[in-house]
Amino acid sequence: MTQHRRYSGIKVGALAVPTIAALVLTGCSAPASSSSPAGGAQEFSLSFATSNTIESPFQVLAEKYMASNPNVKITFNPQPNDSYDQTLRTQLQAGNASDVVVTSPGSGTGRSILPLVQAGFLEALDESAKELVPEGSEALFGTDGKVYGQAPEITVVGLVANETAATAAGGSGFPSDFAALEDQCKSLASSGKSFIALAGSAAPNTGLMAMSLAASRVYAGDPKWNEKRAAKETTFAGSDGWKASLEAVTALNDAGCFQKGAAGAGFDAITKGLASGNSVAGFIPGPSWKQLKTAAAGSEFNVRALPAEASSEGFVYASANYAFSINAASKNKDAAKAFLDWAAEPEQTKAFAEIDGALPVTGLDSYDFNGGAYKNVGDLIKDGKYGPLPNSQWPNSAVYDALATGVQGLITGQKTADQVLQAMDTAWGQ
Amino acid sequence: MTATMQPKSEAAKAPLRGRRAPGEGETPRPRSTGLQLGHWWWALPGIVLVIAIHYVATGIGGFFAFTNWTGIGSFKIVGWQNFEAIFKDPTKLGALTNTLFLAFGSVLLGNVGGLIIALGLNRMLKTRYILRTLFFMPVVLSPLATAYVWKYIFDFDGPINVFLTSIGAGDLAKPWLADPQWAVWTVLVVLVWGSTGFAMVIFMAGLAGVPVEVEEAAAIDGANLWQRFLNVTLPAIRPAIAIATTLGIVQGLRVFDPIMALTNGGPAGATETLATQVYKQAFALGNFGGGAALALVLAAIILFFAVIQQRLTRSNPED
Numbered sequence: 001m002t003q004h005r006r007y008s009g010i011k012v013g014a015l016a017v018p019t020i021a022a023l024v025l026t027g028c029s030a031p032a033s034s035s036s037p038a039g040g041a042q043e044f045s046l047s048f049a050t051s052n053t054i055e056s057p058f059q060v061l062a063e064k065y066m067a068s069n070p071n072v073k074i075t076f077n078p079q080p081n082d083s084y085d086q087t088l089r090t091q092l093q094a095g096n097a098s099d100v101v102v103t104s105p106g107s108g109t110g111r112s113i114l115p116l117v118q119a120g121f122l123e124a125l126d127e128s129a130k131e132l133v134p135e136g137s138e139a140l141f142g143t144d145g146k147v148y149g150q151a152p153e154i155t156v157v158g159l160v161a162n163e164t165a166a167t168a169a170g171g172s173g174f175p176s177d178f179a180a181l182e183d184q185c186k187s188l189a190s191s192g193k194s195f196i197a198l199a200g201s202a203a204p205n206t207g208l209m210a211m212s213l214a215a216s217r218v219y220a221g222d223p224k225w226n227e228k229r230a231a232k233e234t235t236f237a238g239s240d241g242w243k244a245s246l247e248a249v250t251a252l253n254d255a256g257c258f259q260k261g262a263a264g265a266g267f268d269a270i271t272k273g274l275a276s277g278n279s280v281a282g283f284i285p286g287p288s289w290k291q292l293k294t295a296a297a298g299s300e301f302n303v304r305a306l307p308a309e310a311s312s313e314g315f316v317y318a319s320a321n322y323a324f325s326i327n328a329a330s331k332n333k334d335a336a337k338a339f340l341d342w343a344a345e346p347e348q349t350k351a352f353a354e355i356d357g358a359l360p361v362t363g364l365d366s367y368d369f370n371g372g373a374y375k376n377v378g379d380l381i382k383d384g385k386y387g388p389l390p391n392s393q394w395p396n397s398a399v400y401d402a403l404a405t406g407v408q409g410l411i412t413g414q415k416t417a418d419q420v421l422q423a424m425d426t427a428w429g430q
Numbered sequence: 431m432t433a434t435m436q437p438k439s440e441a442a443k444a445p446l447r448g449r450r451a452p453g454e455g456e457t458p459r460p461r462s463t464g465l466q467l468g469h470w471w472w473a474l475p476g477i478v479l480v481i482a483i484h485y486v487a488t489g490i491g492g493f494f495a496f497t498n499w500t501g502i503g504s505f506k507i508v509g510w511q512n513f514e515a516i517f518k519d520p521t522k523l524g525a526l527t528n529t530l531f532l533a534f535g536s537v538l539l540g541n542v543g544g545l546i547i548a549l550g551l552n553r554m555l556k557t558r559y560i561l562r563t564l565f566f567m568p569v570v571l572s573p574l575a576t577a578y579v580w581k582y583i584f585d586f587d588g589p590i591n592v593f594l595t596s597i598g599a600g601d602l603a604k605p606w607l608a609d610p611q612w613a614v615w616t617v618l619v620v621l622v623w624g625s626t627g628f629a630m631v632i633f634m635a636g637l638a639g640v641p642v643e644v645e646e647a648a649a650i651d652g653a654n655l656w657q658r659f660l661n662v663t664l665p666a667i668r669p670a671i672a673i674a675t676t677l678g679i680v681q682g683l684r685v686f687d688p689i690m691a692l693t694n695g696g697p698a699g700a701t702e703t704l705a706t707q708v709y710k711q712a713f714a715l716g717n718f719g720g721g722a723a724l725a726l727v728l729a730a731i732i733l734f735f736a737v738i739q740q741r742l743t744r745s746n747p748e749d
Contacts, residue, residue: 085714086713089501089502092502110714115503115716119502119503120503121502200608201607201697203694261585261605262605263608263697264585264586264605264606264609265586396715396716397715398717401710405696408608408696408697409697409698412608412609412610414697414698415698430717
C-alpha cells in the first residue's frame, strides 16, 4: 500500500510538473509589458498587419526611431492581415495587446477606432496627433473632441495601372470616361487580355471595385451621402447612384473587362496580371504601385481614378486609412507617446509616405504631383474632388461584407443590384 | 451467446454491480471497500478540468447567444433575438441547407466508397497493404493543406481546365469553385475524397470480424456474391456502419477548414455552411452573439442527427 501511494505521488508529480511548467511558460509567452528600466531605457511593443514578405512601413519607421534613439527598444508583433482585426480585438479584450497598435479611422472594420474607443480600449492622443487628422475626417478619429488615432499617410484608393501595358494595348490611351473604358475592355478581351485584373473570390477586392464605381456616381455629387444614410434620410436601395454603381459592375462584366475566371480568382491574379501586362489595371490601394514596380521593374505603374460616366465627374478616394493608436491598458504610454510625437514630425510623415509609396499626411497642398505615381490624380486632389473611403463611415463591417459578397453574386449572376442594396441596408441596421 | 463470450473476470465481478451475492457481508474482503469507493477522487482533477474547460466554457458561449456582444466591450441580453434573425435570414437558411447537403452527401458517398474499397482490399489482393495506406493517406494529411492543393486543381488555370482544353473540350472549362451551380459539388468531391479512407478503415475492422466459415457455408448453400454480401457480410458489419456513419455525419455537419480554404463560403454564399457562418459572424463581422446562437443551432442539429442515426443503425433494438 505504501509503495502504491509512493507510485501515486510519483504519478501526480509527473503530471503536475509538465502542467505547471506549461502554465508558467504560457504565462511567460504573453507580450512583454516592460516598464522603463533604469538608465533611461524605454521599451514598448508595436502591432501591425502584414500581408506579404515586404517589410512593413510601420516596422521600417520604428527601426528608424530605434536607430536615432538607441535607448529605445521596440518589440514588433506583426500579424497576418486577414486575421489582424480578430487578433487585435481579442488581445485588447484580454488586456495583452501591444502598447502601440495600428488601427483604422471610422467604424467600418474590426480594427476601426470608434468601436474600440467605445469599448474603452484606446488612449486619447495629444495635439500633435490632432494636427495630423485630415480635414473633414475628424469624426473618424475620435469622439468628444478627442483624437485616438494618429494618421501616418494619405492613401489614394482607385486603380493602379500598368501604363506600359496600357500603351502596348494601343487605342487612344487610358480611357477618359466609362464608355471608352468599355470599348477598350472589348478590344483587350478580343486579344486574350483584360483591362481589369479582379480577385473575384476576395471580398476586399470586389468591395473596393464597387466603392470605386460609387465614387463618381454617389460621392462626387453628394460627399455627405453617408451622413444622410446615418440620419436615415436615404437608403442604399433608394439611391440611384448606388444602383447605377452596381449596374456598372454588370456592365464591366458584360464588356469583358475582367480576366477569364475572375469570379474565382484571388489576389495573386491581380499581381500576376498587372506584373505580366496581361491586365492593365486593378482595384488596389495606391501604395501597391511600389510593390508592383518591384515585381516588374520594366513597367511603369501609376495610380488613377476609375473613369467616370463623364470626365467632368471625376472623384477619387484619398484619406488616412491607417492610424497609430495607443492601448489604454499599456504600461508604457510615455514611451509610446514619445514615439508618436516623433512620428508626427513633418520629416517622419514624409519619410513614411516615401517608404510606403503613399502621399504625405501633411503638406498635401504644396505636394508636387508631377512626375510621380500620383500625377494622374493630382488635379482631383488639388481641386478637392476626393474623400475618405465610404466604408470607414459605415457603422459596422457587415455593410461592406454585404456589398463585397453581393458584387460576387452580380458577377456570377446569383444576385441583382436591388438585392445587394437591400442586403446592405439590412446590414446597416445590425 | 453474449453470456458465453463474457470474460471470466468480468463475470466474477458482476454481483458487485447488481444484487448482493449470498453470504456477502459474512466474510468481507479487505479489497472490496477500496474497489467500491474506487478512489473515485483520482478522477477528480480530470473531471474538474473537463467541466471547467469544456462544459463551463460551452455554457458561457451558449449564454452569449442571448446577448448582443460584439466581442469587445459591454453587452445587453436580447433574449431570442439572435435566433429569430437566423431563421429570417436567407443566407443562414442557405448555409443550413448546404450543411445538410454536404454532411449527408459526404457520408453517403464516402461510406459507399469506403465499403467498396474495404471489400476490395479485405483479402487476397497482394498489394492490399500499399493500397490501404494510399487510400487512408487523405485522412492523415491536413485538411487545410490538401484543400489548397484541390483549390489549385480546380482553379480556372488549373490542371482540370488545362486537360479539358487539351482534349478539345475547352467549352467545359469553368472556374469550378466560383460557379454557383458547380461550387458546392466541387466541395463535396473534396470532402468525399477526405472521408472515404476513414470509412474504409472502420469497415476493414468490421470485415475482419466476419467469420470466413459462415461465408463459405453460404457459398456452399448456393448463395451468389451479392447474396453473401447482403445476407452475411452486411449484417455482420452493422456496428461498423453505425460508427462510420455517426462519425461521418458529425464530421460532415461541422466541416469548416476545407470550405474556408476552397471557397471561403462563396461565390456569394453558395457554399456557406453553418460552421463558416459561425466563424464569420463571431470573428469577421464582430457579431459574437449571432455567432454563438448559430453555434448552438449547429450543436442542436448535430445532436439531433447523431441520435436519430444511432437509433436507425443500432444492432440490438433493446440497446
